[in-house]
Amino acid sequence: MMAFALWQGMLYAQIQEAGMGGLLHDLGKIRVPIDILKKREQLNDNDWALLRMHVAFTQQVLQTLPSAPSSQTMLRAMREHHERLDGSGYPDGLRGESIGQEGRMLAICDVFDAMTSERAYHNAVEPRKVLNVLMEACHQDNHLDRELVEKFVRCIGIYPTGTLVRLENGYLGVVLRNDPKDLLHPAIRIVKDGQGRKLSTPKRLDLCESSDMKGWRIVGSETPLRAELDPRHYLPGATHYFTT
Numbered sequence: 001m002m003a004f005a006l007w008q009g010m011l012y013a014q015i016q017e018a019g020m021g022g023l024l025h026d027l028g029k030i031r032v033p034i035d036i037l038k039k040r041e042q043l044n045d046n047d048w049a050l051l052r053m054h055v056a057f058t059q060q061v062l063q064t065l066p067s068a069p070s071s072q073t074m075l076r077a078m079r080e081h082h083e084r085l086d087g088s089g090y091p092d093g094l095r096g097e098s099i100g101q102e103g104r105m106l107a108i109c110d111v112f113d114a115m116t117s118e119r120a121y122h123n124a125v126e127p128r129k130v131l132n133v134l135m136e137a138c139h140q141d142n143h144l145d146r147e148l149v150e151k152f153v154r155c156i157g158i159y160p161t162g163t164l165v166r167l168e169n170g171y172l173g174v175v176l177r178n179d180p181k182d183l184l185h186p187a188i189r190i191v192k193d194g195q196g197r198k199l200s201t202p203k204r205l206d207l208c209e210s211s212d213m214k215g216w217r218i219v220g221s222e223t224p225l226r227a228e229l230d231p232r233h234y235l236p237g238a239t240h241y242f243t244t
């Protein structure tokens with residue numbers, strides 16, 4: 001969400017607020033029974049009703065916090081992250097531009113995050129594939145803001161951060177960051193060698209600096225499931241935001 005806000009040319013304070021909104025928008029899920037959040041079977045009407053309540057719960061929980069974010073723009077975006085342009089979203093069934101820009105941005109980030117994350121009811125999908133799905137979806141239906149989706153795709157890049165990439169020489173790397181001017185050559189952390197052995201000390205490599213070296217070219221991507229590793233372990237600061 002912060003990267004997207006930065007990409008949109010927002011000001012520093014707005015980028016900070018965007019980050020806060022991205023972190024806290026689903027906070028209300030702590031009041032939704034865990035068996036609904038982790039249910040593998042299809043949700044029934046009651047489950048859906050409770051799940052949808054998480055938007056209102058977020059507002060209630062935020063009110064109990066001593067230092068809750070006070071930005072009205074971001075509080076509104078958090079309330080609007082499940083609204084859809086055609087009015088099919090919730091909680092208010094808002095349409096089109098009556099959903100704020102930040103709410104429309106948060107909706108895109110939320111869908112991207114949900115699809116690229118491991119959940120009880122689905123396996124994580126490669127970030128690159130999710131970008132394709134988002135692009136196709138916004139041409140077929142009127143849920144997400146097409147112009148913003150196109151910007152998001154450009155912002156996230158061809159190999160989004162966290163993508164597992166296979167190199168010509170068989171090595172496997174995790175994308176750490178992208179240079180918007182050279183999306184084909186991200187900075188990666190090498191995690192497996194050409195024989196598929198995990199490196200005891202994963203090494204960082206800027207592919208833009210080794211683009212003329214034979215073998216160090218991205219030839220495809222890999223799923224965490226097939227590679228049998230979690231790319232999030234190799235991202236900077238990963239231990240701060242998840243535990244396994």
Ligand SMILES: [Fe+2]
Nearest residue numbers: 025026081082
């Ligand atoms: Fe949500």
